[in-house]
Amino acid sequence: MENINLGLKIKERLPARALPIIEKAVRLAGVRREKLFLVGGAARDMLLEKPVSDIDLVLEGNALTLANELAQGEDVKVTLHKPFLTASLQYPDLSLDLTTARRESYIRPGVLPDVQPGNLKDDLFRRDFSINAMAISLNSEDYGRLIDFYGGLGDLHNKLVRILHEKSFRDDATRIWRAVRYEQRLDFRIEEGTQALLRRDLPMLKTISGDRIWYELECVFGEELPEKVMARAGELEVLAYLDPALKVDGWLEAWFDEARRISLPQKPSATLYMALLTFNLDSEAIERLIEYLKLDKTISRTLRDSQKIKALHEELSEEPLQPSTIYLHLHGYSEEAIKTNLIASEPAEVRRNIQLYLDELRYVNTSLNGDDLIALGIKAGPSIKLLLGLLLDARLDGEVKTREDEERLIRTEIISK
Incomplete structure (x- = not known):
């Protein structure tokens, strides 16, 4: 020594x-x-x-x-x-x-x-x-x-990641994920014998509870370049033990890089990274992962919402699309799910419409509220909600710009009925 x-x-x-x-x-x-x-x-x-x-x-x-x-x-x-x-x-x-x-x-x-x-x-x-x-x-x-x-x-001098004994991965298979993470973080390589044992003991990942695997994934997403870890995990067939349908190709590097860009000055959340990693899975595979990893409600909602927005790509690719229609399609979904589709969607029209929603449309509000409508003579009830929706659509589409414009629109609606 x-x-x-x-x-x-x-x-x-x-x-x-x-x-x-x-x-x-x-x-x-x-x-x-x-x-x-x-x-x-x-x-x-x-x-x-x-x-x-x-x-x-x-x-x-x-x-x-x-x-x-x-x-x-x-x-x-x-x-x-x-x-x-x-x-x-x-x-x-x-x-x-x-x-x-x-x-x-x-x-x-x-x-x-x-x-x-x-x-x-x-x-x-x-x-x-x-x-x-x-x-x-x-x-x-x-x-x-x-x-x-x-x-x-x-x-350290030889830049190797090496386990201490041959039963290490069998005792605790979360070390498989950690081996890949340290290898990529430090720009080392997994020592030859350790890699052979890692491959031998891949089935031991099934002995680990899903919540412990999710913790390891959160640690991966906390790395500076988590896509390197995921790509290597794919090479070593570790990813297949998350879900057999999960594959990592060149797209992930570009997506994760874009996630970092749009998240500045913060780092992307583990939720956003996870939604991007699983974007190409179908809804059935998403549900399997949610159940296996015991994901909380927020993350589960984001993964599901991302799938629902992906199913709207045909509608969101139509040009020209009224701002109120874009708002109708996207409002109510989680922000991280919307960002996932902004990053991962292929049609440029879809990305433009999602960007417009994130930059402008989601912040649009009416000047009048329910009490204001009642003061203008509208009876309390379902019609209040309908008229507020009408006002919001008009605001989104640029048909009204001021409080006075909104009041005129409401009076017109009253007269027409």
């Missing part, structure tokens, strides 16, 4: 707010002669000269006790996950996880592990890949020392 010290990088790469918290944690742990380590992605990203955002601490001792001690006198919310010997600490400007060093065992593939206290070596062995199985000592006697039991440093 190389003798590498990252003491200076801790101060350079960690958020400044984290340093006094870690110092306090080391001091409190030291009272009980417990050892504290910075683990996982933090060590990896320091070695890659990247900013550290995920702060995971492992304690050879009782992490739950230490978390409660850290919280005393501080503005912090502590959440204890007792079955997993883990605590999450949420400060106003920082979050971190504190875990008791532990070992894990799986009674069968796909289930959450049984957890028992262990030492640092045990804890690192339970991790997904060697590049995430390194630690940095935070203790005074060897502060900053890199601890690498499983060859993570060499794999």
